[in-house]
Amino acid sequence: MIADAIRADIASGKLAADQRLPSESELAEAHGVSRATVREALKRLAAQSLIRTRRGAAGGAFVHRQSFEEACADMASKATLLIGLNEIDIATACEARFALERGCMRLAAKHRGPEHLDIMRREIARQKDPELSDEAFCASDVAFHRALVDAAGNPVLSWQLAAAVEGIEPLMNMITYRQRDRDAVIGLHEAIADALEARVGSKLEILIDYLREQTLRTAHAAQGHRLAAKPESPHPRD
Amino acid sequence: MIADAIRADIASGKLAADQRLPSESELAEAHGVSRATVREALKRLAAQSLIRTRRGAAGGAFVHRQSFEEACADMASKATLLIGLNEIDIATACEARFALERGCMRLAAKHRGPEHLDIMRREIARQKDPELSDEAFCASDVAFHRALVDAAGNPVLSWQLAAAVEGIEPLMNMITYRQRDRDAVIGLHEAIADALEARVGSKLEILIDYLREQTLRTAHAAQGHRLAAKPESPHPRD
DNA sequence: ATTTGCTTAAATGTCTGACAAATGAAAACA
DNA sequence: TGTTTTCATTTGTCAGACATTTAAGCAAAT
Numbered sequence: 399m400i401a402d403a404i405r406a407d408i409a410s411g412k413l414a415a416d417q418r419l420p421s422e423s424e425l426a427e428a429h430g431v432s433r434a435t436v437r438e439a440l441k442r443l444a445a446q447s448l449i450r451t452r453r454g455a456a457g458g459a460f461v462h463r464q465s466f467e468e469a470c471a472d473m474a475s476k477a478t479l480l481i482g483l484n485e486i487d488i489a490t491a492c493e494a495r496f497a498l499e500r501g502c503m504r505l506a507a508k509h510r511g512p513e514h515l516d517i518m519r520r521e522i523a524r525q526k527d528p529e530l531s532d533e534a535f536c537a538s539d540v541a542f543h544r545a546l547v548d549a550a551g552n553p554v555l556s557w558q559l560a561a562a563v564e565g566i567e568p569l570m571n572m573i574t575y576r577q578r579d580r581d582a583v584i585g586l587h588e589a590i591a592d593a594l595e596a597r598v599g600s601k602l603e604i605l606i607d608y609l610r611e612q613t614l615r616t617a618h619a620a621q622g623h624r625l626a627a628k629p630e631s632p633h634p635r636d
Numbered sequence: 637m638i639a640d641a642i643r644a645d646i647a648s649g650k651l652a653a654d655q656r657l658p659s660e661s662e663l664a665e666a667h668g669v670s671r672a673t674v675r676e677a678l679k680r681l682a683a684q685s686l687i688r689t690r691r692g693a694a695g696g697a698f699v700h701r702q703s704f705e706e707a708c709a710d711m712a713s714k715a716t717l718l719i720g721l722n723e724i725d726i727a728t729a730c731e732a733r734f735a736l737e738r739g740c741m742r743l744a745a746k747h748r749g750p751e752h753l754d755i756m757r758r759e760i761a762r763q764k765d766p767e768l769s770d771e772a773f774c775a776s777d778v779a780f781h782r783a784l785v786d787a788a789g790n791p792v793l794s795w796q797l798a799a800a801v802e803g804i805e806p807l808m809n810m811i812t813y814r815q816r817d818r819d820a821v822i823g824l825h826e827a828i829a830d831a832l833e834a835r836v837g838s839k840l841e842i843l844i845d846y847l848r849e850q851t852l853r854t855a856h857a858a859q860g861h862r863l864a865a866k867p868e869s870p871h872p873r874d
Numbered sequence: 875a876t877t878t879g880c881t882t883a884a885a886t887g888t889c890t891g892a893c894a895a896a897t898g899a900a901a902a903c904a
Numbered sequence: 905t906g907t908t909t910t911c912a913t914t915t916g917t918c919a920g921a922c923a924t925t926t927a928a929g930c931a932a933a934t
Contacts, residue, residue, distance in 0.1 A: 409716075409717060409720070411720075415721065434672055437676060438675060438676055438679045439679075441676045441677075441679045441680050441683070442679050442680070442682070442683040443683075444680070445679070445680040445681075445683035445684055446683055446684075448717075463721050463722075464717070464718060464721065465722070466718065466722065469714065469718050472714075473711070473714075476684075476707065476710075476711075478647070479646075479647055479686075479702070480702060480704065480707050480795070481792070482647065482649070483653060483701050483702065484701070484703075484704065484791070486791070486792060490790055490791070490792060491792055493743065493790055493792075493793075494790050494792035494793045494796070495792075497739040497740050497742075497743055497788070497790070497793060498736055498739050498740075498793070498796065499739070500739045501735040501736050501737070501738045501739025501740075502735055502736075502739075504735075505731065505735055550735070552728055552731055552732050552735070553722070553724070553728070554719070554724060554728060554729055554731075554732035554733075554800070555731075555732045555735060555736070557718070558732065558736065558796055558799075558800060561796075562792070562796060
């Protein structure tokens, strides 16, 4: 397959970033296929963000060096689809999300800068508006946690976590928050911001645990029937 | 774009898994475009694993319910490309990997079954073979950690972690292990297996920290020049 | 009654040739 | 010199044709 050949060239570094591929007609002749076939292969590569095409005189297909930013968006939409198609329940998704997030807390405490605190405090202020819709509250929550994870200063972590958090946003949007629930979440957010400011990683881990339990309680109240089917494990805790 | 329309239908659940899409000719007529254009759109969806095509009498495009297994492989290859193209160093990748893994330890302690321990002990036995090549040692390491993460019993976690661990395998393969390093790693692996068997999550977290430091030391010794450029943060620990 | 082989229809896979649209660069012009 | 026009190049789309694969139906032979 011609797409695989080009893909291998990119992965191996034979084709450098931003380098222009031969034109469709040339590729067709070189590989002994028609232009239509080449185009389908290029579309496939474009769907994987390996190339970008421009048309016009200096146009063509160019090797695209995907940024973590873009990869993030890809991953998030992929995670959303995966979770949707495989009928993952809120409890499982939450468990995963908070487990991953918890792992970043000590790094976040170590590497956080003032800009991360700024974003988090701004989102907390927004969350206090009682007129906020549930969707907007969720979106603000995502922004808050994204800043929290970015504070770890590790692009790989930010990439993975953003995908997890944004991927389950549709699930979280199904939750209806009562004002009491919102107050509890906001209180924890403030405690998290304080602990991050003071760089106390151990406290951050505990607060994330609280937040997980709070979120699960809220989700449980909103759609208890979906969680009821998942019995608690009989294994003892450590 | 016709591809986006179909994608939206799949994401929204309007098109169920394994459902057959209209034929290319019908799609072309329905959307008022040519069959070639439809084909390019379908190729794009196929590249994202949203559909699979079969040819023949009962052929066509079918909505593909991607399994976590497949998504894992996709993610891993994507992570490899990302890390390679963006020149992520081993230290950053390791930091991310062990941070995420650490987050799963308490869940793993809670939900692990005998099969996870079996796999881990088998891989440990394999790692003890001094004739093992560095690549094979790495591969066994990946299998060990994969079982460790699977023990958490959360498909979303397994998916994310497997991608992270396998994605950085090429980086890890650049490390040459001395026998002393291998012994240290194997010792930690045995301690991890023991702690998992005893379901002591807190000890697992500590052991993961040790393993991270051991791995970083090994990587540092093997290619100190790549890590030397990243100075330690001046911030205090918690 | 069961198996085997042939035919046929439906669908994707590919090819060919053409035209439309965008785009950058060179040429023509003021 | 600066502006406009023209032009060549390249991707985007279309229409129609043929090749290939596959399932299903049918008929003949065992």
